[in-house]
Amino acid sequence: MITLKNIHKTYGKGNNRLEALKGVDLTINTGEMLAIMGASGSGKTTLLNIIGTIDRPTSGEYYIDSVRMDELSVKEMAVFRNRVFGFVMQDYSLISHYSAIKNIMLPLHYIKLSRAEKKLRVMRLIEAMKLENRKDALPSQMSGGQKQRVAIARALVNDANILLCDEPTGALDSVTAMEIMSILKKLNSEGRTVVIVTHDQSIAKKCDRIVEIKDGIIFNKAN
Ligand SMILES: Nc1ncnc2c1ncn2[C@@H]1O[C@H](COP(=O)(O)OP(=O)(O)O)[C@@H](O)[C@H]1O
Numbered sequence: 093m094i095t096l097k098n099i100h101k102t103y104g105k106g107n108n109r110l111e112a113l114k115g116v117d118l119t120i121n122t123g124e125m126l127a128i129m130g131a132s133g134s135g136k137t138t139l140l141n142i143i144g145t146i147d148r149p150t151s152g153e154y155y156i157d158s159v160r161m162d163e164l165s166v167k168e169m170a171v172f173r174n175r176v177f178g179f180v181m182q183d184y185s186l187i188s189h190y191s192a193i194k195n196i197m198l199p200l201h202y203i204k205l206s207r208a209e210k211k212l213r214v215m216r217l218i219e220a221m222k223l224e225n226r227k228d229a230l231p232s233q234m235s236g237g238q239k240q241r242v243a244i245a246r247a248l249v250n251d252a253n254i255l256l257c258d259e260p261t262g263a264l265d266s267v268t269a270m271e272i273m274s275i276l277k278k279l280n281s282e283g284r285t286v287v288i289v290t291h292d293q294s295i296a297k298k299c300d301r302i303v304e305i306k307d308g309i310i311f312n313k314a315n
């Protein structure tokens with residue numbers, strides 16, 4: 093379970109000071125599929141980065157189960173992040189001169205597994221994401237949907253239990269967007285916690301629960 097208590101995040105100083113999160117309280121249950129909706133600039137990415145320990149809150153408390161995340165050292169945070177979270181971004185964030193298979197393998201660099209085991213994991217994901225014919229392709233040779241499937245495979249290769257998706261369908265047409273949503277839904281039904289940031293109501297409606305972030309504060313929303 094993820095618990096955020098009175099989370100504040102302030103960027104900059106003096107005249108440049110900007111309070112992006114103004115006391116966020118949010119609980120995300122293990123195995124839940126949650127949508128976080130909000131307009132551009134409302135603090136969605138800031139919040140997701142704090143949940144994913146890419147960034148730290150300025151104040152407040154952040155727990156995963158009983159571990160106080162915001163008080164971990166930089167190194168402890170990195171270990172936790174690599175073990176627990178998978179990230180899926182709107183722009184795919186693939187390495188442009190790496191093939192699909194090499195992109196998917198990237199997070200395994202830090203994991204102690206035999207070469208054979210790594211290869212097996214990657215091949216299973218390539219199959220699950222229906223990328224058999226595209227495994228040697230470069231990002232520039234793939235469609236948006238294929239690129240996002242590569243990104244999802246990369247997010248899963250470390251056996252992440254929590255998937256954090258920042259506008260995962262934002263660059264896709266509506267048919268491809270729904271394909272990606274079915275994949276995320278399936279991963280959720282297999283037991284993973286899925287958090288999706290979106291400003292698209294039709295995407296949010298596919299989730300179990302919707303919360304809305306407005307001007308740095310979270311509101312519950314009827315689904
Ligand atoms: N690194 C940063 N430095 C300064 N301001 C930032 C930074 N990141 C985001 N902001 C500001 O914080 C607010 C929330 O941004 P963000 O979390 O990216 O919103 P969203 O993802 O909902 O569009 C915005 O006003 C944005 O300009």
Ligand SMILES: [Mg+2]
Pocket residue numbers: 136137138258
């Ligand atoms: Mg954003």
